[in-house]
Amino acid sequence: MASGTGRVCHFKLVLLGDTAVGKSCLVVRFVRDEFFEFQEPTIGAAFLTQSVNLENATVKFEIWDTAGQERYRSLAPMYYRGAAAAIVVYDITNKESFNGAKSWVKELQRRGDPNVVIALAGNKADLHTKRRVEYEEAQKYAEENCILHMETSAKNATNVKDLFREIGEVMYVIDLNQMSRQLGSCPNPLLNQKGKHFRSYREPKNNDNKACC
Amino acid sequence: MEEADAQTVEENAPVAAFPWLPEGCEAMADGEYDAIVMGTGLKECIMSGLLSTMGKKVLHVDRNNYYGADSASLNLSNLYAKFNGGAEPPQQFYEALGHNRDFNVDLIPKCIMACGKLVKMLLHTKVTRYLEFKSLDASYVYRNGKVYKVPATATEALSSSLLGLFEKRRFRKFLMYVANYEHGNPKTYEGHDLTKETMNELYEKFGLEKATREFVGHAMALRLDDKYLDEPALPAFEAIKLYCYSLDRYGKSPYIYPMYGLGGLPEGFSRLCAIHGGTFMLNRSIDEVLFDKDGKAWGVRGGNQVAKADIVLGDPSYFPNKRTKVGRVVRSICFLSHPIPNTNNAESLQIIIPAAQVGRTHDIYVVMVSNSHQVTAPGKYVAICSTTVETDNPTTELEPALAILGSIMTKFDDVVDLYEPANGDGSQDHCFISTSFDATSHFETTSNDVLDLYFKVTGARLDLTINADSTKGDY
Ligand SMILES: Nc1nc2c(ncn2[C@@H]2O[C@H](COP(=O)(O)OP(=O)(O)OP(=O)(O)O)[C@@H](O)[C@H]2O)c(=O)[nH]1
Ligand SMILES: [Mg+2]
Numbered sequence: 001m002a003s004g005t006g007r008v009c010h011f012k013l014v015l016l017g018d019t020a021v022g023k024s025c026l027v028v029r030f031v032r033d034e035f036f037e038f039q040e041p042t043i044g045a046a047f048l049t050q051s052v053n054l055e056n057a058t059v060k061f062e063i064w065d066t067a068g069q070e071r072y073r074s075l076a077p078m079y080y081r082g083a084a085a086a087i088v089v090y091d092i093t094n095k096e097s098f099n100g101a102k103s104w105v106k107e108l109q110r111r112g113d114p115n116v117v118i119a120l121a122g123n124k125a126d127l128h129t130k131r132r133v134e135y136e137e138a139q140k141y142a143e144e145n146c147i148l149h150m151e152t153s154a155k156n157a158t159n160v161k162d163l164f165r166e167i168g169e170v171m172y173v174i175d176l177n178q179m180s181r182q183l184g185s186c187p188n189p190l191l192n193q194k195g196k197h198f199r200s201y202r203e204p205k206n207n208d209n210k211a212c213c
Numbered sequence: 214m215e216e217a218d219a220q221t222v223e224e225n226a227p228v229a230a231f232p233w234l235p236e237g238c239e240a241m242a243d244g245e246y247d248a249i250v251m252g253t254g255l256k257e258c259i260m261s262g263l264l265s266t267m268g269k270k271v272l273h274v275d276r277n278n279y280y281g282a283d284s285a286s287l288n289l290s291n292l293y294a295k296f297n298g299g300a301e302p303p304q305q306f307y308e309a310l311g312h313n314r315d316f317n318v319d320l321i322p323k324c325i326m327a328c329g330k331l332v333k334m335l336l337h338t339k340v341t342r343y344l345e346f347k348s349l350d351a352s353y354v355y356r357n358g359k360v361y362k363v364p365a366t367a368t369e370a371l372s373s374s375l376l377g378l379f380e381k382r383r384f385r386k387f388l389m390y391v392a393n394y395e396h397g398n399p400k401t402y403e404g405h406d407l408t409k410e411t412m413n414e415l416y417e418k419f420g421l422e423k424a425t426r427e428f429v430g431h432a433m434a435l436r437l438d439d440k441y442l443d444e445p446a447l448p449a450f451e452a453i454k455l456y457c458y459s460l461d462r463y464g465k466s467p468y469i470y471p472m473y474g475l476g477g478l479p480e481g482f483s484r485l486c487a488i489h490g491g492t493f494m495l496n497r498s499i500d501e502v503l504f505d506k507d508g509k510a511w512g513v514r515g516g517n518q519v520a521k522a523d524i525v526l527g528d529p530s531y532f533p534n535k536r537t538k539v540g541r542v543v544r545s546i547c548f549l550s551h552p553i554p555n556t557n558n559a560e561s562l563q564i565i566i567p568a569a570q571v572g573r574t575h576d577i578y579v580v581m582v583s584n585s586h587q588v589t590a591p592g593k594y595v596a597i598c599s600t601t602v603e604t605d606n607p608t609t610e611l612e613p614a615l616a617i618l619g620s621i622m623t624k625f626d627d628v629v630d631l632y633e634p635a636n637g638d639g640s641q642d643h644c645f646i647s648t649s650f651d652a653t654s655h656f657e658t659t660s661n662d663v664l665d666l667y668f669k670v671t672g673a674r675l676d677l678t679i680n681a682d683s684t685k686g687d688y
């Protein structure tokens with residue numbers, strides 16, 4: 001069962017975070033490998049799919065970006081429902097957005113699937129001269145909360161693919177665990193979040209000092 | 214979008230005071246909109262979704278802190294609170310029923326006709342991509358105190374104990390006629406003119422017994438009363454055709470139902486609206502709709518916040534002065550620890566009790582769903598009975614339905630007023646008001662109300678010429 005070659009796993013992934021931290025830019029970078037200095041507030045990027053190829057499997061993400069319900073904290077439960085993974089984004093040049101990220105993590109823990117895999121992305125890492133959130137501080141918070149953490153730049157593509165790949169790998173392992181636990185059950189992973197009790201924790205690739213253009 | 218660019222407002226500058234803002238008030242959200250929608254019930258969410266896809270700037274508010282208004286699906290604690298003045302349920306309540314989050318109990322139970330108008334709207338807007346549906350196990354009808362599967366295929370007709378031997382043949386002939394009939398192709402009419410002939414005359418020609426007419430009219434054509442018998446047959450006939458056609462597509466019953474409850478429907482349309490730039494504010498009470506001196510609505514006020522729009526739309530609860538009470542509906546939400554007896558252990562089903570069977574004017578409806586649609590904990594079932602109130606003692610009117618459920622663990626009763634807009638077509642006052650959800654257990658009347666509302670607001674008919682056979686919207 002666990003040979004996995006050519007296996008395709010489907011997962012719903014949601015993005016959360018304060019406005020203008022770069023959620024849509026991260027998605028667009030990941031899905032289309034593009035970046036726009038003047039990314040319109042989310043419309044087109046709100047629902048996209050993209051795959052990452054792992055060694056013996058393909059992880060296909062159904063990516064839900066926020067779109068306007070988050071502005072007054074009015075996201076529909078549907079947004080969280082069935083989400084196997086979430087990327088909570090903050091802007092490393094904006095301290096307030098890091099506080100926002102922490103409250104989004106709380107919201108997720110309250111409303112999402114109890115076993116949702118959470119990744120914290122400190123975006124705009126290319127703007128390190130304007131940094132207001134230290135890598136160590138965010139890393140410490142991530143460790144305390146057992147969540148993944150990486151600094152990214154949608155602008156110069158640093159760590160964007162890596163972030164999704166990292167999540168993909170965690171999801172793949174969870175999927176295998178799940179498979180071996182409930183053989184022959186419902187094939188739709190979105191309907192089948194039960195029985196999953198894998199907490200993700202990975203050593204993040206240390207990228208704080210990674211040179212960028 | 215282009216518009217937003219043209220008038221970019223500096224992020225941190227104090228909010229520009231709009232000339233129309235009343236003394237002492239500030240702008241609600243962005244202040245100026247094309248449409249303000251109040252209440253996140255299904256009809257309002259479909260409307261805000263459609264309006265935003267047309268490029269209108271929409272502000273959608275709700276006084277509750279959850280989506281769905283009357284068409285919400287609630288977890289156990291919210292459900293208990295709603296019927297007990299906001300109180301927390303006692304621990305025994307959870308012990309008996311299960312985990313709070315396993316429950317998504319509809320306040321208004323309905324099933325979706327698989328090839329009906331609501332599905333067309335879901336496909337048209339591609340909201341299907343956000344939802345997952347599963348068919349309902351069965352559709353039943355009540356006769357003489359017992360429930361029977363609605364025989365809607367030739368094979369079922371043959372084996373149904375609902376029909377006598379000769380009636381089986383006649384009914385089968387009728388079903389064949391339904392299947393072959395194609396409106397616009399006179400070759401298939403077999404001498405009938407359904408635009409003139411009444412349904413009674415058609416039944417007569419096929420020699421169908423009164424009892425057969427009863428389940429065909431109420432459980433298949435989903436007529437609300439018997440008026441259709443003396444009207445031209447075509448509309449009811451098309452409804453029977455739709456039933457058979459939907460059944461043919463999905464096998465077990467003609468109905469589908471979303472995983473996690475009907476509350477997903479308004480949420481799905483709200484997502485559509487948000488993606489097209491709509492703004493949502495839950496927990497936002499509206500104190501009044503604002504009118505100019507000619508009585509035309511121009512905005513709404515909640516606290517000291519005001520928003521302006523040309524179109525003001527909402528459910529009747531937001532327009533206390535512009536609605537007429539047209540009746541009452543009684544609903545009982547019943548929790549069971551077993552499937553409904555004599556239904557072949559169906560995990561989900563609909564039962565229609567034709568009015569005449571129990572000496573009433575209005576049919577009684579039962580919708581039962583369970584863990585197979587992720588709306589209850591495993592082993593628990595929720596059956597919701599509803600009907601239009603006819604007496605001063607509404608809850609007793611549901612007794613025939615309660616009697617077929619077997620033992621009931623616990624039950625919540627609700628009697629609500631039904632309202633219709635009292636402001637004509639809204640062209641005078643720019644208020645567009647939906648109608649309360651009726652007692653029927655399907656969405657056909659709801660869909661018609663949305664189509665009417667769409668016409669009132671836009672002056673155009675919504676094009677639904679989409680093929681309801683394609684089960685998925687494209688991505
Ligand atoms: N320098 C730099 N700018 C970025 C980066 N990512 C995004 N931006 C800019 O930040 C702004 C906001 O990006 P979006 O992707 O629209 O932000 P968002 O989080 O989706 O915002 P909302 O949709 O309003 O919630 C845009 O002007 C982007 O060009 C990045 O990695 N580096
Ligand atoms: Mg965005």
